[in-house]
Amino acid sequence: MIQRIVMCKGGVETLDYFSAELADAFTELGFSVFFHDLNHPYESAKNLCSFLKQGKAALVTFNFEGLQKEKGIYRESDGYLWDTYGVTCYNIAADHPYYYHEQLSDLPKQYFHLSVDRNHQNYFRKFYPEYREAGFLPLAGMPPGPKKDGTDQNRWRRKTVLCGGAGIEMQNEAVGIQNRTERPIDVLMAGNYVPLSVCEPYIHQRDEEYAAFYQGILDELIACPKFTVEEAAIRHCERELGEISYEQLRITMNRMLFLDLYIRNYWRGLAVKTLAEAGITVDVVGKGWEELPCRRPDCLRIHPQTDTENCLRMFGASKISLNVMPWFKDGAHDRVFSSVLNGALCVTDGSRYLCEQLRDGEGVCYYKLEELSDLPAKVQYYLDRETARRTAAEAGYEAVMHSHRWDSRVGQLALLLP
Numbered sequence: 001m002i003q004r005i006v007m008c009k010g011g012v013e014t015l016d017y018f019s020a021e022l023a024d025a026f027t028e029l030g031f032s033v034f035f036h037d038l039n040h041p042y043e044s045a046k047n048l049c050s051f052l053k054q055g056k057a058a059l060v061t062f063n064f065e066g067l068q069k070e071k072g073i074y075r076e077s078d079g080y081l082w083d084t085y086g087v088t089c090y091n092i093a094a095d096h097p098y099y100y101h102e103q104l105s106d107l108p109k110q111y112f113h114l115s116v117d118r119n120h121q122n123y124f125r126k127f128y129p130e131y132r133e134a135g136f137l138p139l140a141g142m143p144p145g146p147k148k149d150g151t152d153q154n155r156w157r158r159k160t161v162l163c164g165g166a167g168i169e170m171q172n173e174a175v176g177i178q179n180r181t182e183r184p185i186d187v188l189m190a191g192n193y194v195p196l197s198v199c200e201p202y203i204h205q206r207d208e209e210y211a212a213f214y215q216g217i218l219d220e221l222i223a224c225p226k227f228t229v230e231e232a233a234i235r236h237c238e239r240e241l242g243e244i245s246y247e248q249l250r251i252t253m254n255r256m257l258f259l260d261l262y263i264r265n266y267w268r269g270l271a272v273k274t275l276a277e278a279g280i281t282v283d284v285v286g287k288g289w290e291e292l293p294c295r296r297p298d299c300l301r302i303h304p305q306t307d308t309e310n311c312l313r314m315f316g317a318s319k320i321s322l323n324v325m326p327w328f329k330d331g332a333h334d335r336v337f338s339s340v341l342n343g344a345l346c347v348t349d350g351s352r353y354l355c356e357q358l359r360d361g362e363g364v365c366y367y368k369l370e371e372l373s374d375l376p377a378k379v380q381y382y383l384d385r386e387t388a389r390r391t392a393a394e395a396g397y398e399a400v401m402h403s404h405r406w407d408s409r410v411g412q413l414a415l416l417l418p
Contacts, residue, residue, distance in 0.1 A: 001056075001418070002056050002417040002418060003030065003032060003055065004032045004033075004034070004052075004054065004055050004056065004057035004058070005023070005026050005032070005034070005057065005059075005060055006033075006034050006035075006036055006051070006052075006057055006058070006060070006087065007019045007022065007023055007034070007059075007060055007061065008035065008036050008038055008061050008062075008065040008066045009035045009036070009037055009038065010037050010040070011038050011063075011065045012062075012065075013307055013308060014308050015062040015063060015094070017142070017307075017308040018062060018139075018140075018334075018406060019035070019060075019061075019062065021142060021405070022060065022406050022410055022413075025406060025407040025410035026060075026410055026414075029410065034047070034048060034051040034057075036048050036066060036072075038065065038066070041071040041073070042071065044072060045072035045073055048072075048081065049081065049085075052081070052087065053085070056086065057085070057087050058087060058088045058090060059082060059087050059089040060092075060413060061089070061090070061091055061092070062091070062092045062093075062094055063091075063093060063094055063095070063100075064093075064100060064103040066082075066089075067103065067107060067108065068103060069106075079108075082108040082110070083108050083109050083110075086110070087108070087110065088110040088112065088418060089108050089110055089111050090112050090114060090134060090413065090416065091111065091112070091113055091114065092114045092116065092137055093113060093114065093115060093116065093120070093124075094116055095326075096120050096123070096229075096230075096260065096327075097113075097115075097120055097123050097124045097127065097128065098123070098230070098253040098256075099257060099260075101250060101251065102254075104128055104131065107131070111131060112133070112134035113131055113132070113133045114133070114134050114135060114137040115133065115135075115136055115137070115331075116136075116137060116138055116139050116328070116331050117328045117329070117330050117331030117351075118330040118331065118352070118353060119228050119230075119328075119329055119330045119331070120331070121133060123230060126246060127246050128250070129246075134416055135412075137409055137413070138331050138332050138353065138404070138409075139331070139332060139333055139334040139337075140334060140337055140404050140405050140408065140409050141334055141336070141337025141338040141339075141340065141341045141400055142312060142337075142405070142406070143312070143338075143341040143342065143401075144312050144341075144342055183317055183319045183343075183344075184317055185283045185317050185318040185319065186281055186282075186283075186319050186383055187280060187282045187283065187318070187319070187320045187321075187322055187379060187383075188283045188314055188317075188320070188321050188322065188344070189268075189271075189272050189282055189283070189284045189286075189321075189322045189323075190285050190286065190311050190321070190335060191268065192286035192288050192305065193265060193268060193272075193286060193287070193289045193292055194261060194264075195265070195288060195291040195292075196262060196265060196266060196269070197291075198261075199258045199262040199265075202214075202258035203215065203218075203258070203262075213236065213240065214259065216236055217229075217233050217236050217256075217259055218259060218262060218263060218266075220236075221259075221263045222263070222266065224370075225263075225267065225349075225369040225370055226329070226370075227329075229256075229259055229260045229327060233252075233253060233259060234249060234253075237249065237252060260327060263327060264326050264327055267349075267369055268324040269292050269293075270372060271322060271324050271369075271372060272289075272292065272294075272322070273293070273294050274373070274375050274376060275299075275322070275375060275376055275379060276296045276297075276299035276300050277294065277295050277296045277299070278376035279296065279299060280299060280379055280380065280383070281299050281300075282299060282300055282301070283301045283303060283314075283318070284300060284303065285304070285305070285306060285311065285314060286303075286305050289302045290302060311338075312342055315338055315339050315342035315344045316342040316344070318339075318342075318344045319383060319389060320344060320345050320346075320347055320383065320389070321339035321344040321346045321347070322347050322348075322379075323335045323336055323339070323346055323347065323348035323349070324348070325348065325350075325351055328351050328353075329352065330352040331351060331353050331354075332351060332354040332357065332404075336348055336354065336358075336364065337400050337404040337405070340363035340400045341397070341401065341405070343397075344393060345363070345364070345365060345389050345392050345393040346363060346364045347365045347366075347367060347375070347378060347379055347382075348364055348365075348366065349366070349367060349368065349369050350366045350368075357403070357404065358400075361395060362395045362396035363392070363393060363394075363395060363396020363397060363399070364392075364396060365378055365392065
């Protein structure tokens with residue numbers, strides 16, 4: 001039985017943070033964890049080999065980190081270290097599979113794919129049947145990070161969660177205290193904004209016939225945001241070209257990533273703009289917001305892109321956290337769960353999975369993209385009613401604390417290990 005876990009660090013900062021949360025929980029369960037440093041590949045690989053020689057291990061990674069023929073763990077002559085040492089590889093893909101078409105080739109023999117959305121899982125099964133999928137593993141939330149003095153204010157939280165119900169009253173009391181403190185930010189939107197103009201050259205990269213084809217897909221997603229990008233795109237492809245093989249379609253979808261980028265940022269920008277132009281101040285943290293067309297720029301407070309720890313602190317300083325799903329129609333984003341864990345009411349569009357997990361008023365307030373004109377009234381209602389906002393924010397806390405942290409996801413991962 002596997003008792004040794006390899007994870008990666010030195011790639012994307014957010015993924016490093018997720019991995020650290022998983023590593024803490026794996027360690028609590030008795031696993032030995034080794035972090036392979038992607039920034040110091042050869043030195044780290046020496047220690048990695050020693051770790052792997054000591055017993056059977058599994059790689060648990062995000063977004064193909066450690067699976068892209070990186071230095072130190074891959075040689076043309078020998079292949080991956082993972083195959084050399086019989087390592088089972090579990091990759092949690094935090095985006096849609098069509099983003100990873102190039103990565104989904106020449107992978108280790110024991111590769112298993114995990115999806116953060118059930119639609120992603122279905123797509124992977126259909127379009128990449130040559131690989132094994134290991135199921136649905138939604139993204140998870142994180143409570144406040146370590147204080148600047150280096151002390152970890154949440155270590156007791158991890159232990160009480162793993163030990164069961166003994167710490168529940170302490171958890172709820174802690175959140176109550178947090179909600180009684182001043183929250184200087186009314187509405188926070190954490191995430192980058194990509195101006196739609198960035199996508200325009202891709203829409204018009206060929207001729208006007210292609211441009212009209214792409215615009216038709218986007219028009220459908222704007223008019224009916226309940227559809228996934230692949231549903232609309234494949235429907236238009238088959239209408240124009242007839243039946244197409246899955247091999248052709250998966251290449252075509254990868255070449256149309258700009259449609260996904262466009263539609264995500266169309267709605268993200270419009271949600272923020274709708275609130276700002278209604279006179280509601282929105283703090284936005286991330287790149288690109290200076291380029292959002294808005295008639296009330298005085299209602300936008302722009303903060304530079306920051307790290308995960310600071311984002312969590314900003315959730316903890318916010319009354320309301322605004323979320324627009326990155327087109328997850330049957331999954332959930334970590335922003336939702338992290339908002340609840342940090343005491344902010346998350347105002348978000350829904351998904352099938354998220355609505356199964358949290359009812360309206362349980363840490364979340366749902367709005368519909370197709371009824372975005374109602375969003376300012378929903379937000380203003382909770383800004384004007386502090387007690388109602390606190391009650392709603394706290395109502396989902398216990399459910400998220402026990403079921404939607406990375407601790408909880410480790411339990412599912414542990415069941416997969418041979």
